[in-house]
Amino acid sequence: MSKRYLMIWFPYLVTDQMAIRQEELKGQAYALITQERNKQMIVNISYEAQHQGLRPNIPLADARIILPSLQTFKFHAQKEQKLLKAMAEWFIRYTPHVALNSPDGLFLDITGCTVWKSEEQHVKEITEHFANKYHIKIGIADTLGAAWAIAHYTKGQIAKPDEQLSHLLNLPPKALRLEEATLQRLAKLGFHSIDSFIHIAPSTLRRRFGDEINVRIGQALGHKPEAFEPITEPSPYQERLHCLEPIQTAKGIEIAIENLLENLCARLQKEDVGIRSATLSTFRLDGKLQQISIGTNQPSIHIKHLFKLFELKIKQIEPDLGIELFIMEITKVEALAKQQEALWQAQAQTDLGEIAELLDRISIKAGKNAIRRYLPQEHHWPENSIKAVTDLKEQPETEWPMHKPRPTVLLNQPEPIQVSVPIPDYPPMTFTYKGEIHRIAKADGPERIEQEWWLSEGKHRDYYQVEDEKGQRYWLFRSGHYDSKITAQWFIHGFFA
């Protein structure tokens, strides 16, 4: 049985997607540009821009002359690839074999896929699905080459089996996917359509244009093979466990979880990825669905550790009459960090893995927000001088500031105190905090810290480090300037060691 191929070409793949995401771009002329040496080149254009005379691969400056109102956006090659890949995955509903034709086309191997619906019906269905969303052009033929040519250079037709030659005859030589040099030579010699040279003997063509032209003609007509590389089908990280007898005990659930984890982790290990989050769904006899989820700080395939995380949550499941089906689904995976097998644990080097596992257990019980690490931030305002991070490995970008005295304990909110001050801009003599009077024996300061006007507004603070008669050390500040009308408010903000 001869093969059948369908080619789908998205002439405006990325620009069409942008119009779907951003309503206001619909019906507008816009282009995606990239920097190429010292000039900006147009990579992709929208349908409207094409109709107003623009073409891809021209400098932006030229395009502006043709169309001054042209809107431009930056082009991301990865984004285009990702979109095409997603499209390819969507087309798996029609055939198990889908291949990418970068940058903007897809090949579908539809051999034997037209038992229930004819090819025409398929084309109609796909066209209807993409109407008003993506511009598409479809070609169907026995060979990849012919399907490509029909999709790109006709209005979209179906070449009946063994009839691809007649469809190719009127097309330009470009439709054979020839190299630019060959195309130029063909044009120079007056070959403007395929029928003018396709019947010439191959040996003559090879002498004039090299071997490539014979290969391409052969591929289009089906004499020569062409590789078809289908994408691999994404398979979800999911494991099911059916139980012959409904499970009612916690021990039974534990065994089920262990079983599922073993299977999943064996697969993950081969793919070199680890679990970041996973969900266990249990289906009870009476049809009730119960779920427990776990998350980890670092990708893990450590069965014992993952089991411990689930173990903390088993209590939440009510087996009642019994559970008949367990489904473990991994909702997030991440590449595993390369681990070096150590023969012995050096004393100086600490293994973060064990600590990460400890934190996982704690975060399952107490929530992710309970765990914090702090790194310095370049701000003078004390509340902003540290930032919380969750990553275990993140190192400070700047040194911890040491040049100014900072307390060991900082109150979450500065608390107002009553003071008696001898003269302005001097530290207080006494202050009352929580009903206790402290007489100040020694003091340092003031250290003025201004509000960061680009972040917040308010009064500055004049900080004093003071020590009372008992030797207890405090961090006090006065908010704002002295004023004859309003008495300045004093606060306590921390305790020094």
Added chain:
Amino acid sequence: MQRSLKQIIIERLQREILDLEGFKTKTEYTQTKLGLRALENNFPNHTFPTGTIHEFVSEKPEHTACTSAFISGVLTKLNNQNGIYIWIGKQRQLFPVGLKKFGIQPHQIIFINLVKQKDILWATEEALKCKNLSGVISELEDITFAQSQRLQLTVEKSKVTGFILRTQTERINATACAARWQIKPVASENEEHLPGVGFSKWQVNLLKVRNGNTASCTVAYYHGQLAVVETVNTYPFTHQAIGS
């Protein structure tokens, strides 16, 4: 003759038990772990015990600030700046920037904020099981003897040093901890006659030492070093520390 042999055996067994409990025998010509000889002489074998639980009592936030700083200084001495620590507490009040002064790398501390006492105890035990940690500090209001015994058994296996900060001082009960400390601020020391607040100085009280002596001394923090300024033996000697 018979009796003295018995005594010798008992003493040897006591030493073995001490060894298991984290009081490692001091080898000759080594420096003390903390550089605070006057303080460390009160512990069995003249060493600051690691791989065990220390209990710190502080009733006021002023005392907590000093205790935190002292613990930071001790941890730095023990681990040479590259350890990872876990600090379990009720609310975030410790200011990492201020701890840097006492030698510790603030980004090496993982803070865990928990509300319930039960959760803090659970997290403390879990953390103490983790061999890769250099220290676990836990702010607890209260701890019963059985709970402290359980933590002590955990560290005997993992050799992690635990520090318990007790804030509830009205009811102080017996615990299985190696030592009970109390650290209070005293007037700072100024160099020459320079004005302002000087170097941090604390009154360090060893209220209880298992198999050791109680003691009290003043410790100051000069130029990144803990140093004993003066020793006041306000507590009567109960007995000679074993191994001294």
